[in-house]
Amino acid sequence: MRTPLLDRRSFMRMAGAAWAATLAPASLHALERAEAVFASGFKAHDGRFGMAILAEDGTIIERVALPARSHGMAYSAVSGRAVAFARRPGTFALVFDTRHRQEPVIIHAGEDRHFFGHGSFSPDGRLLYASENDFEANRGVIGLYDATDGYRRIGEFDTHGIGTHDMTVSDDGGMLVIANGGIETHPDFGRTKLNLDHMEPSLALVDAATGALIERHALPPALRQLSTRHVDIDARGRVWFACQYEGPRNDLPPLAGHFAKGEDIRFLDLPEQTTLRLANYVGAIAVNRAQGLVGLTSPKGGYAVTIDAATGRVTGETRVSDAAGIAPSPQGFAVSSYDGRFERSTADVAWDQHIIRLGRL
Amino acid sequence: MMPCLLRSRLRSALFGLALLPAMTIGALPGSAQDSNPLPPVVLTEEAISAVMTRAVDDVIRPGYRDMHASATRLADAVSAYCAAPSPDTKAAAHAAFNDTVAKWSFIEIVRDGPVLQENRFERILFYPDRKSTGLKQVQALLVKQDKKDATAAALPGKSVAVQGLGALEYVLFGTGAETLDGQKDSFRCRYGAAVAKNIAATAASLSADWEKPDGVQRDWKHPGPDNPAFRDGKEAITALLGILVHGAETVRDQRIEAFYKGEDVPARPKSAIYWRSGNTWNSIRGNLDGLRTLFRTSGMEDLLDPAEASIAGSVEFVIASLERVVANVDPDIEKAVGDPSERHKMDFLIINARDLVLRLSDQYGGAIGLGAGFSFADGD
Numbered sequence: 001m002r003t004p005l006l007d008r009r010s011f012m013r014m015a016g017a018a019w020a021a022t023l024a025p026a027s028l029h030a031l032e033r034a035e036a037v038f039a040s041g042f043k044a045h046d047g048r049f050g051m052a053i054l055a056e057d058g059t060i061i062e063r064v065a066l067p068a069r070s071h072g073m074a075y076s077a078v079s080g081r082a083v084a085f086a087r088r089p090g091t092f093a094l095v096f097d098t099r100h101r102q103e104p105v106i107i108h109a110g111e112d113r114h115f116f117g118h119g120s121f122s123p124d125g126r127l128l129y130a131s132e133n134d135f136e137a138n139r140g141v142i143g144l145y146d147a148t149d150g151y152r153r154i155g156e157f158d159t160h161g162i163g164t165h166d167m168t169v170s171d172d173g174g175m176l177v178i179a180n181g182g183i184e185t186h187p188d189f190g191r192t193k194l195n196l197d198h199m200e201p202s203l204a205l206v207d208a209a210t211g212a213l214i215e216r217h218a219l220p221p222a223l224r225q226l227s228t229r230h231v232d233i234d235a236r237g238r239v240w241f242a243c244q245y246e247g248p249r250n251d252l253p254p255l256a257g258h259f260a261k262g263e264d265i266r267f268l269d270l271p272e273q274t275t276l277r278l279a280n281y282v283g284a285i286a287v288n289r290a291q292g293l294v295g296l297t298s299p300k301g302g303y304a305v306t307i308d309a310a311t312g313r314v315t316g317e318t319r320v321s322d323a324a325g326i327a328p329s330p331q332g333f334a335v336s337s338y339d340g341r342f343e344r345s346t347a348d349v350a351w352d353q354h355i356i357r358l359g360r361l
Numbered sequence: 362m363m364p365c366l367l368r369s370r371l372r373s374a375l376f377g378l379a380l381l382p383a384m385t386i387g388a389l390p391g392s393a394q395d396s397n398p399l400p401p402v403v404l405t406e407e408a409i410s411a412v413m414t415r416a417v418d419d420v421i422r423p424g425y426r427d428m429h430a431s432a433t434r435l436a437d438a439v440s441a442y443c444a445a446p447s448p449d450t451k452a453a454a455h456a457a458f459n460d461t462v463a464k465w466s467f468i469e470i471v472r473d474g475p476v477l478q479e480n481r482f483e484r485i486l487f488y489p490d491r492k493s494t495g496l497k498q499v500q501a502l503l504v505k506q507d508k509k510d511a512t513a514a515a516l517p518g519k520s521v522a523v524q525g526l527g528a529l530e531y532v533l534f535g536t537g538a539e540t541l542d543g544q545k546d547s548f549r550c551r552y553g554a555a556v557a558k559n560i561a562a563t564a565a566s567l568s569a570d571w572e573k574p575d576g577v578q579r580d581w582k583h584p585g586p587d588n589p590a591f592r593d594g595k596e597a598i599t600a601l602l603g604i605l606v607h608g609a610e611t612v613r614d615q616r617i618e619a620f621y622k623g624e625d626v627p628a629r630p631k632s633a634i635y636w637r638s639g640n641t642w643n644s645i646r647g648n649l650d651g652l653r654t655l656f657r658t659s660g661m662e663d664l665l666d667p668a669e670a671s672i673a674g675s676v677e678f679v680i681a682s683l684e685r686v687v688a689n690v691d692p693d694i695e696k697a698v699g700d701p702s703e704r705h706k707m708d709f710l711i712i713n714a715r716d717l718v719l720r721l722s723d724q725y726g727g728a729i730g731l732g733a734g735f736s737f738a739d740g741d
Contacts, residue, residue: 047719071741087741117741136492165741188489190614191739192607196477229741248589249596279592283741300596322732339732350732353741 036061036098037359039082040325040336041070041352051084052349053098053358056329058342064096064104071117072166073356078125079147082358085130089114089187093130095151098358107151112136113143114187118166118354121147122208123173131164131178132156135186140164142176142206157211161202166230170237175214175261176206177239181227182219183246196246201228203241205261217265226253230282234309235289236260242282242296255282256296256307268312270305277303277317283353288328290361295333297323299353304335325355401730402666406584409594409664414582416601416659417571422578424468424651425568431457431464432561439529439557443550446542455638458533461560462526462640466647470608470655473600474577474590475570483521484563487528488634489619495522499531503549511551513558524563526635529556534637599731601659606722606736608652612683613714616645621698621707628698639692646687652717653680661725669728676725679717686710 038054042063049069053062070084080099086092091109109115109132119130128145140159145151159167161180168177182201184194201224205214219226225247232240240258245251252275254267270278279301286295293315294307304323306316322338329343336342336351438457442450465485469476476482487495498520502510509515516524532538532553541550571578577590584591591597620633633641656662662673690697690706697703722736 047723188491188615188619190607190610192472197479249592250587250589 037329038327038334038342038355038357039073039075039084039098040342040355041066041073041084042347042349043069043352044349051082051094051096052347053082054342054345056334056343058334058336058345058347060345060347064094066094067092069352070094071352072119072354074119074121074128075356075358076121076125076147077359078123079121081121081125081147082356083119083121083128085117085119086115087352088116088191089133089135089185090117091115093119095128095147105151107145107153109143110153113141116140116164120167120169122169123171129167129169129176131159131167133164133185133187138162138184138186140178140180142167142178142211155211157206158213159206160204160213160216162200163227165227168231168233169208170233174208176208177231177233178204178206179228179231179241180204181229181244182224183227193246196225199224199227199246201226201243203228203231203239203259203265205239214261217259223253230285232285232287232294234258234287234294235292236309238309240285240287240294240309241265242285244282245280249280251280252276253280255280256285256294258294258309258312268307271314274305274314274317277301278305283324284326284355286326286328286333286355288332288361290328291332293328293332295326295328295335297326297335299323299338304333306332324351324353327355327357328361329357330361401728401732402664402669404594404598404664404729406594409598410582410584412659412661412664413584413594413597413601416655417578417581419658420651420655421468421471421581422568422571424464424471425564425571428461428464428468429561429564429568431461432557432564435461436554436557436561439533439550439554442541443546443554446545446550451542454533458526458529458638459640459643462635462638462644463647465526465564466644467651467654470611470648470651471604472607472611473604474581475567480521481563481567483525484517485525485560487522487525489615489632490522490527491632495520495527496531498523499528502552503532503537506548508548511548511555513555513562516555516559524556524559526560529553529560530635530638530640532556595731598664598729601655601661602721602726602729602731603739605652605656606718606726608648609714609717609721612645612648612652613711613718616641616648617707617710617714620694621704621711623708623711624704630694630698633694636694641694642687642690642692646684649680649684649687653677653684656680664729665725666728672720672724672728676717676720679713679720683710683713683717686713 035055036053037056039051041051043049049066050063051070052060054060068090069087071087072085074083082096082098084094091114093107095105113132116131116133121128126148128147130143132141132143134141140161141156142159143153144155146154159178159180163181163183165181166179180202182199201219203217207214227244228241229244230242238258238260242256245253255278257265257267259265278298281298281300282296283299284297292309294309296305299322302321304318304320308315320335320337323335324338325336327334334343336355338350340347340349435457438454442454502523532549570576580588580590584593584597586592616634620629635641635644686706686709691703
């Protein structure tokens with residue numbers, strides 16, 4: 001196992017020998033890979049953490065042990081590698097080869113950085129981008145990792161915001177789309193939000209080659225407590241974003257929107273009932289390009305909502321208590337829940353808040 | 362609600378285990394339910410409202426009132442010390458400081474509501490201060506001796522790091538504190554008195570906010586669709602449990618592991634909270650007292666299915682174990698981290714604080730139907 005950024009002994013001490021023993025050699029994996037469609041992080045009922053590879057119907061095909069809780073994931077269809085990023089303020093990311101040609105690789109965040117829980121591969125699979133916190137300077141950065149060289153950290157870009165969370169890459173690989181949630185945190189304070197009365201949410205487009213800021217959309221003062229947290233891109237290249245509101249619970253702020261490069265951001269004008277069902281907290285967003293749909297989940301409201309990407313109209317609302325992750329599927333969207341449901345299957349795990357689809361529909 | 366007799370038996374069974382060594386604490390009866398949990402109990406809005414009402418009226422409001430009263434006495438004591446330095450006035454000021462630390466530590470676990478507005482929390486306590494920002498600012502202010510800095514009116518406009526308990530601790534116990542004894546109304550002492558008054562004023566505003574009948578206390582007691590805090594009982598009880606879970610996490614991560622992370626990691630005794638005044642464990646004891654009082658007095662146990670009431674017993678058992686050990690650790694942190702037997706106590710505290718977090722978040726949260734959702738959806 002190559003661990004170029006990791007003080008391996010320190011990491012093993014942190015992760016524990018029991019966890020290390022669960023990393024089975026690749027030869028033990030002999031499952032039919034064609035079934036593998038989704039991946040998601042989970043917490044098992046014995047308190048251990050992992051990521052799972054799942055079939056279209058939500059059946060778990062394979063589990064990979066993780067030393068601590070993960071959050072978002074990245075996948076490269078070119079290389080077949082999936083990455084589980086530690087939940088903030090975690091400091092590990094695990095790269096897993098879904099084709100089992102290589103042992104898992106652990107990436108460790110740098111000395112003054114921690115992962116924010118999301119990342120993405122470049123379209124050619126050669127670079128891995130990760131959202132990170134430069135916590136001493138209180139600024140978000142995108143860490144750049146060379147996937148062709150053991151995930152060596154080769155640099156970082158400024159996100160032009162704080163509390164960076166989700167990020168993705170344009171189809172041509174030329175632009176990074178970054179959600180700066182605007183909430184200050186510091187590992188000394190755990191997950192405590194330090195600036196709820198002066199948040200600075202924004203969405204930034206950054207040149208993937210140079211790190212130069214292309215454009216930045218700060219939210220207006222009236223919406224400064226609306227944390228822009230998750231993003232996806234539709235078939236037309238429009239950026240869709242979803243938000244979590246930190247202001248009074250009886251406000252009804254807009255919770256999702258979209259924009260294209262060069263345009264102002266536009267919020268969805270959702271019906272009041274839909275906004276109430278999303279409970280001021282959209283936990284995940286996903287685009288189904290083939291069907292022209294956008295999916296939102298709210299664990300707090302217990303709903304999954306689908307929206308027509310062309311018109312912005314709500315096309316469906318499904319009650320899903322503890323709704324967690326969402327990803328495109330032939331039926332529209334696959335949705336998981338904190339209490340172990342994933343499509344038609346139920347497992348003895350708590351699914352984390354994000355699902356990644358392995359490959360296109 | 363659980364019959365008193367049954368509760369009493371469960372408590373007896375739990376407390377009968379008090380002599381078990383620390384590492385066996387994970388085997389308490391409550392953990393047996395992990396493998397075969399009962400279906401979560403169905404909570405009514407009335408039951409939750411009753412718990413929230415007790416939490417607000419019997420714990421939070423009295424907590425802030427006590428903090429305000431103590432801080433007022435502290436301001437008076439420091440002013441008296443400045444006006445007439447003597448061993449007696451000094452001892453009174455120090456005792457008042459220790460009392461305010463205890464009172465604040467009790468209520469600081471409530472990191473929710475008005476304390477998050479206008480940086481009130483940080484105005485009272487700026488910690489951790491890993492880069493010694495506060496220390497440097499206080500030292501610079503003392504060197505500069507600008508008269509304006511020694512007035513309570515000027516402090517709210519300054520850095521939060523020079524306004525609160527950390528700054529006052531340095532004045533009373535830090536390098537140069539002995540100069541307070543030799544001069545009436547010295548600049549250093551007047552600045553300290555101003556800080557104490559500022560703390561009292563901040564505590565007064567917090568208490569006033571919680572005492573308004575149609576303010577935050579109403580919002581917390583009566584969740585509803587038009588409520589700015591909680592739309593329903595589930596949101597309210599999630600927040601209340603969150604106070605406990607995050608409070609326990611803070612004790613472990615921020616208050617103990619800030620200076621001691623185990624045998625393999627170099628200790629940083631001067632990173633401990635209130636190390637100058639020897640109040641580190643006094644503060645942690647106050648935190649634990651706040652957690653136990655909030656859990657017990659609010660009647661969170663009443664929300665459990667009677668068959669799972671042992672979860673409440675195990676929560677209280679773990680907190681009591683932590684309090685018992687905290688009371689016996691050397692308050693001199695330099696000495697504590699250098700003594701194997703004291704380090705053993707701190708290892709116990711770290712392990713059991715972690716256990717407390719799990720009992721609250723997973724066991725209690727699961728039993729009342731919050732499940733993994735309790736901690737999974739907290740802002741990611």
